[in-house]
Amino acid sequence: MKxxxxxxxxxxxxxxxxxFIIYIPVILIxxxxxxxxxxxxxxxxxxxxxxxxxxxxxxxxNSLEIASRYASNIDTLKDAILNTLLITxxxxxxxxxxxxxxxxxxxxxxxxxxxxLMMMNNIPVINPDIVTGFLLLLIFVLLExxxxxxxxxxxxLIAHIFFSIPYVVLxxxxxxxxxxxxxxxxxxxxGCTRFSAVTKAIVPAIMTGIITGALFAFTMSIDDFVIxxxxxxxxxxxxxxxxxxxxxxxYIPKTVYAFNVIVFSIAFLALIISKFTKKQSKGELV
Amino acid sequence: MKATKSLPISADxxxxxxxxxxxxxxxxxxxxxxxxxxxxxxxxxxxxxYDFTSGSDVSFTFNNFSYIFGSEYAISVFWxxxxxxxxxxxxxxxxxxxxxxxxxxxxxxxxxxxxxxxxGLLVLPLWSNQVLRIVSWRTIFELLQTNTTNFYQINIIIAxxxxxxxxxxxxxxxxxxxxDPKIIExxxxxxxxxxxxxxxxxxxxxxxxxISGVIMTFLPSLTSFExxxxxxxxxxxLLGNLIYERFRxxxxxxxxxxxxxxxxxxSIVGFILVMRVDKExxxxx
Numbered sequence: 339m340k341x342x343x344x345x346x347x348x349x350x351x352x353x354x355x356x357x358f359i360i361y362i363p364v365i366l367i368x369x370x371x372x373x374x375x376x377x378x379x380x381x382x383x384x385x386x387x388x389x390x391x392x393x394x395x396x397x398x399x400n401s402l403e404i405a406s407r408y409a410s411n412i413d414t415l416k417d418a419i420l421n422t423l424l425i426t427x428x429x430x431x432x433x434x435x436x437x438x439x440x441x442x443x444x445x446x447x448x449x450x451x452x453x454x455l456m457m458m459n460n461i462p463v464i465n466p467d468i469v470t471g472f473l474l475l476l477i478f479v480l481l482e483x484x485x486x487x488x489x490x491x492x493x494x495l496i497a498h499i500f501f502s503i504p505y506v507v508l509x510x511x512x513x514x515x516x517x518x519x520x521x522x523x524x525x526x527x528x529g530c531t532r533f534s535a536v537t538k539a540i541v542p543a544i545m546t547g548i549i550t551g552a553l554f555a556f557t558m559s560i561d562d563f564v565i566x567x568x569x570x571x572x573x574x575x576x577x578x579x580x581x582x583x584x585x586x587x588x589y590i591p592k593t594v595y596a597f598n599v600i601v602f603s604i605a606f607l608a609l610i611i612s613k614f615t616k617k618q619s620k621g622e623l624v
Numbered sequence: 625m626k627a628t629k630s631l632p633i634s635a636d637x638x639x640x641x642x643x644x645x646x647x648x649x650x651x652x653x654x655x656x657x658x659x660x661x662x663x664x665x666x667x668x669x670x671x672x673x674y675d676f677t678s679g680s681d682v683s684f685t686f687n688n689f690s691y692i693f694g695s696e697y698a699i700s701v702f703w704x705x706x707x708x709x710x711x712x713x714x715x716x717x718x719x720x721x722x723x724x725x726x727x728x729x730x731x732x733x734x735x736x737x738x739x740x741x742x743x744g745l746l747v748l749p750l751w752s753n754q755v756l757r758i759v760s761w762r763t764i765f766e767l768l769q770t771n772t773t774n775f776y777q778i779n780i781i782i783a784x785x786x787x788x789x790x791x792x793x794x795x796x797x798x799x800x801x802x803x804d805p806k807i808i809e810x811x812x813x814x815x816x817x818x819x820x821x822x823x824x825x826x827x828x829x830x831x832x833x834x835i836s837g838v839i840m841t842f843l844p845s846l847t848s849f850e851x852x853x854x855x856x857x858x859x860x861x862l863l864g865n866l867i868y869e870r871f872r873x874x875x876x877x878x879x880x881x882x883x884x885x886x887x888x889x890x891s892i893v894g895f896i897l898v899m900r901v902d903k904e905x906x907x908x909x
Contacts (some may be wrong), residue, residue: 345818352726356793359723359786363760364752370763391645396636411797436651443648453903458655460905464839464895465888468845468864472871472884473662500658503651504757508909522644536644554909568871581755583747590759593834598753605751609744613737 364602367368371595390596394419408591411584418580421491425576426559429498434552436499437506444507444541454509459504470501471568478569482498489571497569505558506551508605514540515548560601659736666888692886704868706886709863712777713845717785717792720841723785724792727832729826731793732800743797746790747835758783758854765855776856783855784845791844792837795907800826801831832901836908845874851872860900863887 346441371391373384377423394416396402399409409532433474444455450564478493517540518524524530525539546604571580583589637805668674670689674682686905692698749757761783770779801824811821845851849864858865867887870880897903 346730349726349730351740352723355728356723356727356789359782360746360749360789363757363762363786364749366760367752367756370760392752439647440651442644443646443651446644447648456904457899458659460898460908461655461659461895463905463908464843464898465891466843467847468847468867469884469891472867472880473666474658475871476662476665476669476877480662496658500654503654505909508905511904512906544726547649557747561750561754563755578753578755581753581759582850585755585759594756595671596755598756602748602752605748609748613741613744623715 351519357462367379367595368599368602370592373600374594390592393591393593394600398416406593408589410591411589414575414589415577415580415597418575418577419597421444421494421574422560422576422578425491425495425498426556429502429559430552430556433502433506434497434548437503437542437551437555438510438544438548439536441505441507441510441514442536445511447544455508461504462501463504463508467562467564468568471497471565474500474565475568480532482600489569490574493569494566494574494576498562501562502555502558505554509551509554510544510547513544517543538542576615629864655805666881666884668879673875673878688882691879692735692882701861705861705866706859706863708777710847712780712784712862713842715781715841716788716845717838719781719785720770720789721838724789724837725796725834727793728796728800728830731797732803743794746793749790755850755854758851758852759789761786761851762854772854773858773859779855780852780860784848785850787848787851788841788844794909795836795840796830796833798907799830803829828892833907835897835901842909843891843894846890 357571361438361567361570371385372388374387374389375384389404393399393402393404393412397413399412404412444459476495478487478489481487481493482489521539521543522535525535530538561578562576565580566576567579567582568574576584577597581594582588584594647823671684671685671686673685674684692702727742731742737908741840759886760780762771765779807829808821808824811825816824847860847864847867849862849868852858852860852862852865852866863883863886867883870876870883898908
């Protein structure tokens with residue numbers, strides 16, 4: 339079948355339009371992180387600066403000509419950044435390990451039970467964040483009533499692990515289905531312990547799935563807003579809830595734009611490197 | 625792995641890893657604690673006067689429900705907000721579908737390396753903070769001077785399309801990629817035109833991905849509150865905003881739970897639809 343240009347015109351146009359609408363805010367964030375003032379109307383006449391980047395790494399805001407009334411706000415942002423990095427790292431590590439273990443467990447059941455378990459697994463994926471957030475809030479309020487555990491770091495960490503695990507399971511399970519179902523038994527017969535049969539025989543075979551799952555968990559956690567908002571209490575902020583809080587008070591120091599560009603650039607570089615150095619296997623996401 | 629091949633294995637080929645079954649049991653407990661228990665609590669406080677934050681007396685009531693059916697608030701705020709939410713999220717979903725399907729279709733026809741790059745570029749914006757992206761949209765509307773009452777709804781739709789479009793494209797692509805090219809060839813060999821092949825073969829075969837994509841776009845945009853808050857300066861109230869308000873204000877948990885139950889009803893419908901076409905949720909990511 340000869341493929342004419344005219345039949346591809348619509349898909350190409352859609353793709354250009356889609357990328358345009360998806361990337362407009364990303365590009366604007368990039369531009370704004372380099373402009374001097376905070377005022378938007380002057381964006382055209384503004385001059386370029388690295389001061390927002392510098393403000394991430396120093397506490398001397400005066401020398402950067404950032405008004406001192408913003409200093410405390412930037413300090414709370416730095417706390418929020420540390421919180422985000424800590425929560426994301428921990429929740430990614432924990433949910434990757436446990437998500438993989440659970441996926442191995444789920445895969446050993448018959449199709450019927452597996453479907454039921456996957457249904458449970460997919461509830462947090464399909465459920466809108468606001469409902470998941472509300473449900474978790476209820477359980478944490480209960481917890482607070484009975485144990486006195488206040489909402490904050492721990493509850494946010496539990497919530498992030500909760501919504502990350504399903505993505506790890508969803509990434510690992512297709513890989514598990516591809517490997518020989520006798521792998522585990524064979525490893526046991528060859529003298530592996532129950533633990534080493536998993537780590538030495540199964541895990542290497544599903545490694546790409548685990549990495550994809552970990553990337554998903556990381557991506558979901560670093561960016562999360564709604565669920566964190568519900569379970570974080572009033573004193574604990576991650577970057578997303580900090581931005582929301584600042585927005586409601588009508589001023590957002592552009593230090594956060596600089597932070598965002600750094601995170602985005604790391605992801606961008608990782609993507610470029612992974613795409614141009616290794617062969618892409620089918621179905622890999624990032 | 626290598627050693628297993630040369631060994632005579634007596635076990636049936638379909639035999640599963642029986643002894644690893646118990647690895648899933650802690651997960652069941654975990655889901656039970658974090659999904660089932662709060663769901664019961666949600667139903668409990670929706671039907672009672674119990675004030676969660678202060679711990680008042682408990683008595684059974686339908687008042688929280690009648691509040692959303694008979695009251696002045698229901699007529700002037702609640703149902704109009706639901707209507708508006710459906711209108712906006714419906715528009716977002718339709719636009720995402722017509723923009724996204726051709727993208728997934730084009731990706732499928734590309735070389736594997738190009739596919740992978742487009743895929744990466746679709747996921748990459750997720751690494752840019754979502755709240756900051758929403759704030760950027762507000763900035764854009766301010767620069768374009770379309771941040772006025774007449775434009776609020778259309779602005780919300782544009783910002784949401786930008787946020788949720790990748791979630792429409794990816795499931796459709798996952799399904800399109802799995803279609804055997806021989807089926808398409810067979811269709812051509814049997815004399816179907818490109819148009820016929822697309823509408824009678826490709827489109828029906830990608831239905832699973834379309835349903836997943838529609839649900840993954842529709843539900844988040846139906847319940848989003850941060851987009852309407854930021855872009856309309858809190859002038860447009862959607863379903864998500866109603867829940868959020870109840871949670872922010874103290875003592876609003878009972879009615880908030882009723883709102884949540886309404887939302888859960890919508891999401892159960894979506895859930896059932898997805899499960900019908902995709903039992904194990906393979907198109908969800």
